[in-house]
Amino acid sequence: MIEVACGREVMKRASLRGQSDLIGVVVLLGAVLVIGVAFAGMTLTSVSTLVSVNRVKTALSEDQSSIFVYVERENTTHTCLGILRIVPDYRVYAIGLFTSDLSQDLSGAITPPKPDTLVPRTIESSRVYRLYQGEYYPIPVKGSINVYFLTDQAIRDYILQRKPLLVCVDRSGLPSDGYLVVFSFINNELYEVRGWYVKP
Amino acid sequence: MLSHKGRWRGQVEVTGAIIAVGVLLLVITTLFYSIIQLQQATSDVFAKRASFESERSLERVSVIYDPEGGLCIVRNAGGVDVEVARVWVSDSGFVEEPEAAGLPATIRRGESISFAVDAIPVAIVTKRGNVFEVRSECLRQAAMARSVVEVIYGGVGGFISSQNIIGAGRLTSDQACIVYEVYRGDSKKEDKTVPVLVYRNEAGWIYHKCDPNDPSTYGWKLVTRPPQSSIELDPDLDESGVNEAIVARNISSTLIEIGDPNQGPTSVSVNLTFYNVIRISSSADVVIVFYKFVIKANVGGQPHQVSYNPRVALIALGSGSRYEAPGSVAVSSSGEYVAVISGYVVFPRLFYNLQNDYYSVEIALEINTEKINTGSSATRIVSVRLEYIAITGAEILWKPLP
Numbered sequence: 022m023i024e025v026a027c028g029r030e031v032m033k034r035a036s037l038r039g040q041s042d043l044i045g046v047v048v049l050l051g052a053v054l055v056i057g058v059a060f061a062g063m064t065l066t067s068v069s070t071l072v073s074v075n076r077v078k079t080a081l082s083e084d085q086s087s088i089f090v091y092v093e094r095e096n097t098t099h100t101c102l103g104i105l106r107i108v109p110d111y112r113v114y115a116i117g118l119f120t121s122d123l124s125q126d127l128s129g130a131i132t133p134p135k136p137d138t139l140v141p142r143t144i145e146s147s148r149v150y151r152l153y154q155g156e157y158y159p160i161p162v163k164g165s166i167n168v169y170f171l172t173d174q175a176i177r178d179y180i181l182q183r184k185p186l187l188v189c190v191d192r193s194g195l196p197s198d199g200y201l202v203v204f205s206f207i208n209n210e211l212y213e214v215r216g217w218y219v220k221p
Numbered sequence: 222m223l224s225h226k227g228r229w230r231g232q233v234e235v236t237g238a239i240i241a242v243g244v245l246l247l248v249i250t251t252l253f254y255s256i257i258q259l260q261q262a263t264s265d266v267f268a269k270r271a272s273f274e275s276e277r278s279l280e281r282v283s284v285i286y287d288p289e290g291g292l293c294i295v296r297n298a299g300g301v302d303v304e305v306a307r308v309w310v311s312d313s314g315f316v317e318e319p320e321a322a323g324l325p326a327t328i329r330r331g332e333s334i335s336f337a338v339d340a341i342p343v344a345i346v347t348k349r350g351n352v353f354e355v356r357s358e359c360l361r362q363a364a365m366a367r368s369v370v371e372v373i374y375g376g377v378g379g380f381i382s383s384q385n386i387i388g389a390g391r392l393t394s395d396q397a398c399i400v401y402e403v404y405r406g407d408s409k410k411e412d413k414t415v416p417v418l419v420y421r422n423e424a425g426w427i428y429h430k431c432d433p434n435d436p437s438t439y440g441w442k443l444v445t446r447p448p449q450s451s452i453e454l455d456p457d458l459d460e461s462g463v464n465e466a467i468v469a470r471n472i473s474s475t476l477i478e479i480g481d482p483n484q485g486p487t488s489v490s491v492n493l494t495f496y497n498v499i500r501i502s503s504s505a506d507v508v509i510v511f512y513k514f515v516i517k518a519n520v521g522g523q524p525h526q527v528s529y530n531p532r533v534a535l536i537a538l539g540s541g542s543r544y545e546a547p548g549s550v551a552v553s554s555s556g557e558y559v560a561v562i563s564g565y566v567v568f569p570r571l572f573y574n575l576q577n578d579y580y581s582v583e584i585a586l587e588i589n590t591e592k593i594n595t596g597s598s599a600t601r602i603v604s605v606r607l608e609y610i611a612i613t614g615a616e617i618l619w620k621p622l623p
Contacts, residue, residue: 046232046233049233050233050236053233053236053237053240054240056237057237057240057241057244058240060241060244061240061243061244061247064244064247064248065244065247065248068247068248068251068252071252071255075255075256075258075259078259079258079259079262079263082259082262082263082266083262083263083266086263086266086267086269086270087266087269087270089273089350091350091352092352093307093344093346093352094309094312094344094352095539095577095578096312096313096579097497097538097539097579103346103350103352105348105349105350107269107270107273108266108269134315183348184306184348185306185307185346185348185350187307187315220539220540
């Protein structure tokens with residue numbers, strides 16, 4: 022009887038230890054899962070950000086290499102520039118005109134020869150970046166600036182057709198040297214991809 | 222029991238390790254893929270850009286002027302087909318449908334298209350961003366052909382003589398604007414009493430007085446005061462058969478020339494600025510300005526010494542740059558008191574670094590006289606006239622009236 026009682030006692034204790042071990046294992050497993058998932062989430066977030074930044078850089082690098090600006094016609098008052106994307110791709114671009122140090126907005130001197138190609142729009146200057154020695158910096162204009170966005174029709178008729186878009190600048194309205202900038206519109210921000218100096 | 226517990230823990234560690242390794246693999250793969258994608262995209266774009274630049278440099282459009290047919294022949298002389306993106310039909314107007322300007326959308330290699338001289342478009346813009354200034358090149362060749370014939374066989378003349386430019390309506394067009402200044406005497410003070418440049422054509426005596434800032438003053442107008450019948454100027458002083466543009470004064474309702482035989486100046490400088498008269502493009506290597514003045518002086522029957530110092534300047538309207546050079550002088554005389562001053566100035570484009578721009582041409586002639594004998598009377602300058610100005614190697618912007 023004593024042996025039977027001892028056996029039951031041992032079984033009972035063993036059962037209790039098994040339960041506590043199981044609970045311990047479940048807790049450990051849960052902790053590992055939580056930590057693992059959190060780590061995976063954080064890593065994926067950073068990777069996603071990295072990939073996103075890389076995608077922007079890739080797009081801007083493509084734009085810098087693809088956009089080609091040249092002087093098409095010039096007379097005593099106007100300079101007309103051709104803007105060409107050598108690889109057709111649906112991208113949104115904007116055009117601005119500034120003083121050569123980009124401190125003053127001169128976009129009033131831009132005269133689109135075809136009215137349905139460009140549409141004026143105001144954008145916060147904090148969302149506009151200039152290209153300097155391969156890096157992007159916010160432009161030094163305070164408040165907002167005026168730029169001309171290419172219309173959807175212009176993108177279809179010129180960018181996707183690999184045909185140069187014509188933009189003219191009225192030089193008689195320039196107080197100093199002007200700098201015409203072609204911006205790429207990515208993530209609601211404007212990034213300079215090409216520029217051309219225009220003398221008054 | 223310990224071994225039982227250790228087995229559970231081992232499974233947990235393995236599970237954790239699998240998750241960690243999986244995450245690491247995912248991170249590494251994504252990064253690797255991202256970097257490869259960036260490199261691939263960058264190298265793709267650079268390869269396309271290199272190919273584009275190569276094709277762009279292969280585009281060539283030649284322009285040949287056919288003097289027999291009076292045609293401009295535009296030919297694709299390059300290694301690739303030329304896709305026309307836009308055609309400039311005038312200095313300020315363009316069409317985006319090449320067919321509207323008489324051009325195909327694609328000019329195949331070796332293909333030629335002929336145009337009448339007055340119908341050739343100003344410029345052809347290709348889809349590779351090349352701009353071919355076809356009209357200026359054709360007009361340059363046509364001008365060279367004509368000027369060679371005129372200079373060699375005509376003796377006088379040139380691309381445009383005053384007779385030709387007025388006869389053809391060039392100076393009477395809306396674009397014509399000549400600004401002139403006259404400085405009299407040794408002090409070289411500006412003579413404000415010389416208000417007009419006059420010329421006689423089929424319609425009678427016409428005058429010109431222009432302010433470049435006021436387009437309403439461009440061109441020539443018929444002289445009404447004084448009446449035509451009262452004007453006694455000789456339209457062709459050297460009797461060459463070509464009338465001269467005369468620097469004259471309108472005093473007391475009478476047109477008289479720059480000086481009086483007895484009281485005229487002993488030295489005079491005349492500056493004539495032909496405002497916005499030419500456009501120089503990279504297709505021209507040398508711009509040559511020819512001129513011919515006719516001067517009349519009263520030497521009073523005495524031995525006299527007169528020096529003539531011409532100079533020509535090209536003034537770029539866009540940049541404001543000024544390119545000046547002294548002119549050559551060849552003096553001949555068609556009468557006792559009449560001297561004919563002709564010469565030319567050469568402007569090699571690369572030497573002067575002439576930029577593609579619109580230019581005014583300024584011609585200045587300084588005339589100084591000196592007495593040989595102290596007892597003799599002073600030489601008086603009576604007339605200063607311009608018989609022709611000829612410009613080659615540039616597009617003349619003053620279009621003749623139809």
